[in-house]
Amino acid sequence: MSNLKSRADKIIDKIKEDKFIEGRGLGNEISFYVFDYxxxxxxYIRDYIIHIKKQFAYEGTNRRIIEFDLYKLxxxxxxxxxxxxxxxxxxxxQGKDALFKALSNFVKPEVFIRRIKEKxxxxxxxxxxxIGKVYPFVRSHNVLNNLQEILENIPVIMFFPGRYDGQTLQLFGKFKDDNYYRAFRLVD
Structure with missing residues (x-):
């Protein structure tokens, strides 16, 4: 837990950096970040996210954070x-398999993207x-790929319960998602 706490404590400072909010580096990268845990x-992370949002709300900075919980969506x-x-x-x-098939037809990344764009x-x-709560109906790499189109100038931090090595997302440390190499690790 102490490693997570020291990593989490770096999130606020990272968000405060001008480079974070301005986005795009020399390689024209998008400002998508993954905080894996x-x-x-x-x-702990859920509570810490509340802490981060409160801190920026009280500080009166130009950082206006919105959280999208994909499960709640x-x-x-x-x-x-x-x-x-x-x-x-x-x-x-009808069982889990029929439910999965039916929901998979309904739960397309575009539906989430449209809602995010509206809000x-x-x-x-x-x-x-x-991210973990909505698995397997929604895959994180699909959401990130589709978000690029509407949030190209807005930094996104995906809080990911698993591992991200800069290329591969591994949900819960077990399920390998498709490669996603356009995001950066928020903090090491």
Whole structure:
């Protein structure tokens, strides 16, 4: 936990850097970052994200952070489409595989991207959370790939319960997602 705490304590300073908010480096990189952590440290990270958002809200800086919890977005969207209650019935009647197939048709990255675009308003820093909670319906690399189109000038930090080595996302330290090499590790 002490390693996680020392890494997490660097997040605020990183966000305060002008280079962070200005984005794009010499290689024209996008400002997408991954903060990876061990899955058993999820509750600490959730609390720490609240701490970060409060600190920037109270400081009155020009950092306006918005958090998108992909799991909460999934629930919100399924309620809007009036399928939320039917999800439980389908799983009970037809099983997990049928539910997965049905939700996979509904839970496309574009649906999440559209919602993020609607809510971004004047925020200039995006936190993506709920990555582990929404698996396997939504894959993190798909969301990041699609976000590039609408958030090319806004820094994004994906809080990832697993490992990211600068190329490979490994959810929970077990499931290898497709390679995603355009994001940087936020802190080492």
């Amino acid at each position: 061990e899955p058993n440290e999820e509750l 999934l629930i919100e969207l399924s309620k809007e489409k009036r399928i939320f209650e039917r999800i439980f019935e389908m799983e009970e009647r 971004i308003e004047d925020h200039n820093v995006v936190f993506l959370t709920g």
